[in-house]
Amino acid sequence: MTASISLNLTADVRYVLRIADTCLVHVQRMSEWCGHAPVLEEDIALSNLGLDLLGQSRALLSHAAELEGSGHSEDSLAFLRDERDYFNLTLVEHPLRRGGADFADTQLRCLIVAAWLAPLWQGLWASRDRTLAAIAGKAAKETRYHLEHAGDWVVRLGDGSAESARRMQAALARAWPMVAELFDDDAVDAAAADSGLGPRASALREPWLAIVEPLFADALLALPPDTAFRSHGKRGTHSEHMGYLLAEMQHLQRAFPGGAW
Amino acid sequence: MSATVVAASRIDRAWQVLGSVPDPEVLALSVVDLGIVREVSAAGDGGLDIVLTPTYSGCPATEVIESDIRSALAAAGLGPVRITQRLSPPWTTDWLGADARRKLADYGIAPPCGASVVRVLARNVACPRCSSARTERLAAFGSTACKSLYRCLDCREPFEYFKPI
Numbered sequence: 210m211t212a213s214i215s216l217n218l219t220a221d222v223r224y225v226l227r228i229a230d231t232c233l234v235h236v237q238r239m240s241e242w243c244g245h246a247p248v249l250e251e252d253i254a255l256s257n258l259g260l261d262l263l264g265q266s267r268a269l270l271s272h273a274a275e276l277e278g279s280g281h282s283e284d285s286l287a288f289l290r291d292e293r294d295y296f297n298l299t300l301v302e303h304p305l306r307r308g309g310a311d312f313a314d315t316q317l318r319c320l321i322v323a324a325w326l327a328p329l330w331q332g333l334w335a336s337r338d339r340t341l342a343a344i345a346g347k348a349a350k351e352t353r354y355h356l357e358h359a360g361d362w363v364v365r366l367g368d369g370s371a372e373s374a375r376r377m378q379a380a381l382a383r384a385w386p387m388v389a390e391l392f393d394d395d396a397v398d399a400a401a402a403d404s405g406l407g408p409r410a411s412a413l414r415e416p417w418l419a420i421v422e423p424l425f426a427d428a429l430l431a432l433p434p435d436t437a438f439r440s441h442g443k444r445g446t447h448s449e450h451m452g453y454l455l456a457e458m459q460h461l462q463r464a465f466p467g468g469a470w
Numbered sequence: 471m472s473a474t475v476v477a478a479s480r481i482d483r484a485w486q487v488l489g490s491v492p493d494p495e496v497l498a499l500s501v502v503d504l505g506i507v508r509e510v511s512a513a514g515d516g517g518l519d520i521v522l523t524p525t526y527s528g529c530p531a532t533e534v535i536e537s538d539i540r541s542a543l544a545a546a547g548l549g550p551v552r553i554t555q556r557l558s559p560p561w562t563t564d565w566l567g568a569d570a571r572r573k574l575a576d577y578g579i580a581p582p583c584g585a586s587v588v589r590v591l592a593r594n595v596a597c598p599r600c601s602s603a604r605t606e607r608l609a610a611f612g613s614t615a616c617k618s619l620y621r622c623l624d625c626r627e628p629f630e631y632f633k634p635i
């Protein structure tokens with residue numbers, strides 16, 4: 210068993226890892242659809258979207274490794290970190306094909322995340338960190354395709370048959386308690402905003418709503434009431450699903466250290 | 471011949487060689503047509519420095535392209551080659567020239583309509599086989615990240631469309 214790595218976690222490294230890990234864990238869940246989507250076109254679409262997210266995550270992880278400065282790589286960050294050193298949003302680690310979740314959860318989550326990434330990439334264009342700005346400039350163009358694809362599906366299912374509408378509304382109810390975390394600030398956000406690294410989480414709320422509210426209206430979806438529940442994946446405290454996800458994702462590198470093909 | 475002239479001719483030859491290295495996923499286009507080779511310069515050690523701008527963040531062809539470029543230049547006696555990636559400005563289909571667009575259409579892939587877009591669903595994609603503008607999108611995503619799938623309502627043939635980005 211390969212020992213986990215330990216990291217020198219400055220505020221900048223944490224900030225970049227939050228974005229990198231959110232993309233990576235999101236695509237890990239999306240990849241579970243590969244070969245199982247309801248139609249071939251959608252199977253291909255989810256794989257395409259997943260590849261973009263994986264590419265974005267790889268660029269961000271490589272950059273985080275440089276910022277961290279003790280010789281880690283995108284691979285060691287992805288495969289040799291323990292759960293508490295992952296800083297993704299809790300929403301993206303929840304199952305998409307088990308535990309009551311279905312295709313509606315999948316498209317809804319893709320929309321929620323893309324609508325969060327779109328203003329984030331835009332905010333990062335002005336980052337004092339030019340590598341981060343360059344990664345964001347590239348990713349922003351890809352995210353537009355993601356938004357359109359997921360948005361079309363959310364409207365189609367929400368304003369579809371009675372059954373599809375019921376399922377989309379149920380998916381929104383499942384996701385909603387974890388959406389609050391997308392816009393919760395902490396010291397890492399404050400440091401990033403104050404030092405010109407990138408936008409704080411709370412600054413993404415208005416642009417996020419501006420994207421999703423018209424789509425939810427078209428989809429005839431009612432926003433669920435806010436709850437007191439707060440998830441904290443971005444601080445390294447995860448749901449019960451995260452350990453299983455990492456066990457699957459990291460298994461090969463842990464069992465065969467440095468294995469490549 | 472001065473060293474500068476030698477370096478300039480090496481760079482010219484490198485561009486020629488690169489013009490014959492195909493994109494592994496869109497064989498009709500060379501890496502130069504695609505606009506991903508941003509710079510070729512002579513390095514101090516007698517080799518070449520090449521700057522590439524990748525297409526999509528997750529394009530699986532990126533690593534293959536790098537290795538194809540290395541072997542093509544080595545075979546032409548122009549090595550060693552150092553390749554660096556430049557992300558900014560981000561790659562855009564606006565960098566496909568008229569020549570590249572014609573090659574795509576001849577190959578059966580509709581070239582991107584207009585400049586990089588806000589709304590993905592292009593309305594006036596002409597069929598690369600019969601040139602009819604009566605076409606419809608079948609799927610937003612296709613066999614590679616850069617394409618979507620359309621069909622012609624006149625000649626009834628399906629075709630791929632190189633998405634603007």
